[in-house]
């Protein structure tokens with residue numbers, strides 16, 4: 520039995536229309552590790568995170584999705600209610616999506632605490648203040664009494680992280696948690712994520728920012744068109760990327776020192792969106808046959824053409 524905190528194997532998600540959004544995602548996350556899930560827009564990062572919490576769009580989800588060896592695909596509504604918040608929590612990019620706009624922040628976090636643990640209203644309120652304070656929210660008592668729109672973006676984000684951590688989840692999925700924040704607040708949020716990892720929880724950090732990944736991740740999984748094309752310890756993937764797509768992603772980061780190129784290299788061969796692929800077309804990011812022809816885009820004719828993938832027709 521696989522005893523990883525989270526183990527995903529060949530996960531596929533297809534919409535009723537037949538569009539394949541995830542095409543074989545495989546990754547593992549151990550306790551105390553921070554796994555950076557990277558890839559360009561539309562590669563399936565968020566859907567992978569949402570699937571772990573059973574929040575993916577309606578469609579056919581196949582493969583293996585296990586939490587501490589327990590099969591998540593067999594979960595019923597009651598299992599998901601107990602699992603979400605208590606065992607696993609998600610932090611979104613936009614905290615306004617996590618909070619109800621018409622209820623005070625503190626009341627919403629307290630409700631989450633009371634949903635998963637037997638404690639009085641007063642105990643829950645005390646825990647909310649402690650949590651907000653641990654997240655570095657100044658004047659936490661006052662902040663708890665505010666409505667979401669009355670807090671700055673950075674404070675709202677911390678309040679959402681406080682809510683996500685309120686029941687001490689073993690797994691935290693952070694989906695672009697710092698994208699909308701200025702660099703100082705970004706650094707503080709990354710420190711918080713690092714602390715969560717240090718407390719033996721597992722963190723899945725979904726981002727397109729390789730700089731963030733290099734700063735705090737212990738492991739990396741690179742997604743491309745719904746498939747993990749490369750994964751491994753962060754240092755190894757960053758230092759000696761194996762897949763051409765990973766290499767292209769790293770080349771696209773603006774250099775911090777030395778002369779800047781006039782133009783950053785772009786990534787050729789962005790795969791067509793799943794819904795745009797013709798029926799029967801197989802997307803093969805790891806095609807071992809280097810001579811395989813790609814009929815979809817002229818730029819992708821061969822692997823040698825700096826392309827990162829090929830699309831094969833039956």
Ligand SMILES: Nc1ncnc2c1ncn2[C@@H]1O[C@H](COP(=O)(O)OP(=O)(O)OP(=O)(O)O)[C@@H](O)[C@H]1O
Pocket residue numbers: 534540558559560561562563564565566567576727792793
């Ligand atoms: N609810 C949905 N219904 C239909 N298609 C969807 C839905 N959610 C996402 N998709 C499609 O699935 C693919 C992967 O989306 P996903 O949001 O996981 O990408 P992502 O890698 O997180 O991108 P980004 O970095 O822009 O958030 C995209 O082609 C997207 O259009």
